[in-house]
Amino acid sequence: MEGIELIRDMIKEKIKKVLEDLGKDYEFKVEIPPENFGDFSSNVAMVGAKHFRRPPREIAMDLIENLKGDEFESIEIAGPGFINFRVSKSLLQKVVRKVLEEKERFGKRDVGKGTRVQFEYASANPTGPLTVAHGRQIVIGDTLVKLYKELGFDVKNEVYLNDAGRQISLLAYSLWVRYNELFGVKNEIPEDGYKGEYLINVAKKLKDEVGDKYKGKWNDEIEEFFKRYAVNEMLNWMKSTFERMGSKFDRYFSEKSLVEDGTVNKIIEYFRRKDLVYEKDGALWFKVSEFIDEDDKVLVRKDGTPTYFMTDIAYHYNKRMRGFEKVYDIWGSDHHGHIPRMKAAMKALGFPDDFLTVVLHQFVTLKKGGKKLRMSTRAGRFITLDELLEEVGRDAARYFFARIDPSKPLDFDIDLAVKQSSDNPVYYVQYAxxxxxxxxxxxxxxxxxxxxxENLDLLGDEYERSVMKQLDLFEDILLEAAQYYSPAKLTSYLEELAHVFHIFYTHDTILDNSNFEMSNARLNLSKAVQVVIKKGLNLLGVSAPEKM
RNA sequence: GCGCCCGUAGCUCAAUAGGAUAGAGCAUCGGAUUUCUAAUCCGAGGGCUGUGGGUUCGACUCCCACCGGGCGCGCCA
Structure with missing residues (x-):
């Protein structure tokens, strides 16, 4: 039941031991080399040149003498001093056995040791439909959440709703205008209001529920009602989109609640005691400059309302009080200016430096008919995430979002996604x-x-070997994707695994009536591939079909 | 102007904490199926890794300058 270590780690350990016997200890690498250089390779002799004060190739020769063993079919020196290993079949076969024994548990580790962490993403103003940019964020977030769970962290995910502030007043008034239109009462939606058609539908629903109760009437109380009604409708809409994406959140957190429950005031009091705030021009300012080389920022406006910065500090205070040891916020790159001051605020609250990690992603641009579309919620003209899902489907959409590293802008060509959807690499992986x-x-x-x-000992031709080696990499890839906050590492891996499998499938006959043992061996290998592909797709929230 | 991110084949992207001949897919061209799904496989062409310097045994990767694109520099969020 004891699983084997990664082959790569095993080799590294062996080399380390040999170095110790020679009285040396330094960093080196074991990696998978380009084709025709064996299964694994190490730069240990090259890096060692300074430590041994001898030429790399000479060192390599000595090391090889001490490394020889059953695990290796051959060990060779190549190029400037690389040591290339060709591992034995039996070592590779153990990977297959491990996958088959552990099945969907394969890849699980306990690096996190139950550390309580939280991922916050897809946070939005509840003023309209979710955009494709949210789609990207959802997929990055969902995947990281699952990856961190795999790695033994206690993970929760959460959406922050910006249900306070001016945009909500505008939303309420815009809805009121639409509502009145239904009675023939004309009013203008303000320039920066919400002109999208969706509010007409909400207005109709409202009319069905309350009739003409608010026709032509507007006061603070009615505004409150319209705010609550509109936000609730928008929230339900968001939830239905999340569901269409196959995404689920543990909690929706209201910005407004932070003012109402006194958290905001509590923070202000604390900052006052610590002399970290001051009044200027009628507003309350936070001494950002006390912590970093940035300008001070307003926490409370002249009119007494808290800024986004203020409530976000309160939100993160709340997270900390709930017992999260680390929190990860996934933000669009347009928020990067917000990072340093948030870090400063965390420091002011006395939180550890690594409490908050911000994962930034570049924006999604849409292309249709060869033209770039600029998205704007307020103008009411954009391609919504719902529409995208409608056109390309959940699997393709999710895979496409996951496939590009968050640090790169994602250029979503809608025509291409629709027209050539069968060219999407997700089908390549699913097909395997x-x-x-x-x-x-x-x-x-x-x-x-x-x-x-059974019969695993028969596996070992070149096609089988490359499949087995790829399987061995899986555990490492999970860790890497999590560390770099990059689901794209996982998609690349899966494409490569599908590729080596397709090659194996093409060149080796798997089902052979004249050789049951060989057939069974290859079925076992295929099964292992299937387990890993299914698991990988699962982590991405993409389905693994039995038939296509 | 200042700050952050990005620049790799015609297009979309890789390149495993500095490694060997920079790799896939799409597109183009040419092959493979009486046998397990051809949504596959094999092959060909296609590159001064934006430009110029530097660091070292070795640079797409690190440093400096510049060019090009995105974003930010609100009592917006």
């Missing part, structure tokens, strides 16, 4: 999964018995 399902259906038909875990 479906193909394997089909293999097992065929095996039953051909009366080829599948015995899990």
């Amino acid at each position: 999964h479906a193909r394997i399902s089909s293999l097992f259906r065929q095996a039953r038909e051909k009366k080829i018995n599948f015995i899990e875990g």
